[in-house]
Amino acid sequence: MPKPFILTSHPGREKSKTWAAVSHYLRPQNTLPAAFLNNLVSAIRLFRLRFKYDIVVLGGGAQVDMFYLVLQRLWPFNIKPVVKIDCLWYRSHPLRHFFKKRLIKWVDKAVSRYVVWASREIIAYSDAFDLPLHKFVFIPYHTTVNLREIEIKEGSYIFSGGNFARDYQTLARAVDGLDIEVIIACTNSATLNGIRFPGNVKIVGVSHQEFMQFMAQSGINVVGLKKGLLHSGGQQTFLNAMAMGKPVIVTDPEGAEDYICNGIDGLLVPPGDPEKLRSAILKLQESPELLIALGEKAREKTMKWDTENHLSAIASLAKKVCLEG
Numbered sequence: 001m002p003k004p005f006i007l008t009s010h011p012g013r014e015k016s017k018t019w020a021a022v023s024h025y026l027r028p029q030n031t032l033p034a035a036f037l038n039n040l041v042s043a044i045r046l047f048r049l050r051f052k053y054d055i056v057v058l059g060g061g062a063q064v065d066m067f068y069l070v071l072q073r074l075w076p077f078n079i080k081p082v083v084k085i086d087c088l089w090y091r092s093h094p095l096r097h098f099f100k101k102r103l104i105k106w107v108d109k110a111v112s113r114y115v116v117w118a119s120r121e122i123i124a125y126s127d128a129f130d131l132p133l134h135k136f137v138f139i140p141y142h143t144t145v146n147l148r149e150i151e152i153k154e155g156s157y158i159f160s161g162g163n164f165a166r167d168y169q170t171l172a173r174a175v176d177g178l179d180i181e182v183i184i185a186c187t188n189s190a191t192l193n194g195i196r197f198p199g200n201v202k203i204v205g206v207s208h209q210e211f212m213q214f215m216a217q218s219g220i221n222v223v224g225l226k227k228g229l230l231h232s233g234g235q236q237t238f239l240n241a242m243a244m245g246k247p248v249i250v251t252d253p254e255g256a257e258d259y260i261c262n263g264i265d266g267l268l269v270p271p272g273d274p275e276k277l278r279s280a281i282l283k284l285q286e287s288p289e290l291l292i293a294l295g296e297k298a299r300e301k302t303m304k305w306d307t308e309n310h311l312s313a314i315a316s317l318a319k320k321v322c323l324e325g
Contacts, residue, residue: 006318007053009046009060009068010085011066011310019311022318024053028060029265036063038268043067050080054322055112056145057087057314069107081321085115085139085314089125090165104129112321115206115314117141118232118255128230137317140258141235142310143302145212152244158281159218159241161185164232167224167251169195173274174281183218185211216244219291220284227272235259239305242266242298247291249280259305265297297325 006023009148026049029041042064058065063083072079092100108129114136116122122136136139144240160171163186175182186192187205197203206214221241223234232255238248239259250256253268260266267283269276284291 004007004069005054005322006057006315007050007055007080009064010055010057012307016308016311018308018315022315023057028064032242037150039063040067043071047071047075049076055081055083055318057085057318062086062088066103066107068222069110069283070102070273072110073107079110081112082110083113083115083314083318083321084111087116087121087125088231088233089128089272090101091128101129105131108132108135111135112324113137113317115139115317119258120254121232121289122228124230132231138258139310139313139317140305141239142305142307143239144236144307145240145243147243150212150244152215155217155219157218158220158222159183159185159215160222160224161215162223162234162237163188163191165226165229165231166191167226167271168192168197170251170272170274170277171224172197173200174277175200178278178285179279180238180281182287183214185214206309212240215241215246218246220279220281221254222245222281223248223250223252224277225250225255225271230253232256238266239302243302245295245299247284247294249277249284251277259301260298264294265301266294 002021004022004024008023008025011025012019026046029038032038032041039061046068058068091097108131110128116136117139119138120135122138125131126133126136129227158180168184172195178200180200182201184201184205186203190211223238225234231250238250241248248266250260250266251269251271253270255269260268262268267280269280
């Protein structure tokens with residue numbers, strides 16, 4: 001078994017033999033009363049332990065990662081290469097973005113590579129934060145569902161879920177008047193505020209296991225994302241649905257085209273367009289053959305996007321960065 005050369009704040013979401021063999025995971029601090037303090041202590045522990053490893057892979061949460069990078073900039077001795085994954089960056093108020101941009105650009109000198117889950121984010125993030133293009137690497141995200149623990153059935157309802165960056169307003173308008181049940185799993189009131197949902201839409205607050213079960217027994221999975229997002233989201237949701245053999249509709253063509261070939265293994269429609277989303281739903285409703293074909297192709301395609309392949313790719317990138325010196 002190879003000696004661990006990676007120190008990481010990233011747990012390796014399901015389990016990966018490759019990741020376990022080459023990395024040491026430093027568990028987060030959870031004994032202090034405030035999350036802020038726990039994250040700061042976690043970053044300090046990570047920073048102090050870096051000497052024993054060749055490279056640090058950050059993916060333990062935005063605050064922990066930022067604390068670590070600030071420490072590295074303030075104490076620029078015994079520098080270790082850093083790969084930053086989980087770059088979930090959003091646009092914010094202009095004044096807030098001004099300060100956020102300067103902070104990210106300042107700590108950028110401590111980062112060797114950024115890993116993104118959508119190739120379009122390379123240019124988007126580089127432009128938004130004035131960061132070097134060559135530091136960005138696209139590595140496909142992965143499925144997280146354990147198909148042996150889920151009862152998959154061919155249902156008749158549309159399922160849509162998620163708390164952040166979701167556009168349920170467009171979905172509500174798209175399904176208004178349609179003879180099809182829609183179940184939305186969302187517990188974030190801010191995401192739902194001000195939306196008038198038609199009678200065929202049901203809002204539920206569920207556990208993760210229940211979320212997966214609703215998805216597994218749906219007929220169609222819709223991932224409706226807001227228009228104009230900097231970060232391309234929803235990968236975990238639509239990849240899990242695809243792994244279950246569910247036809248998916250995603251309203252982020254540029255962000256999802258790394259994973260979905262429109263009309264072959266899913267449908268991509270423009271964000272914020274209820275008429276086109278409605279047409280996509282009706283297209284699947286009126287063509288059971290297409291619905292089945294999309295689901296089967298989706299299931300086949302996601303076999304290559306499991307946790308092992310994903311984390312192996314990150315480990316390979318870390319090794320490459322180490323060799324570059």
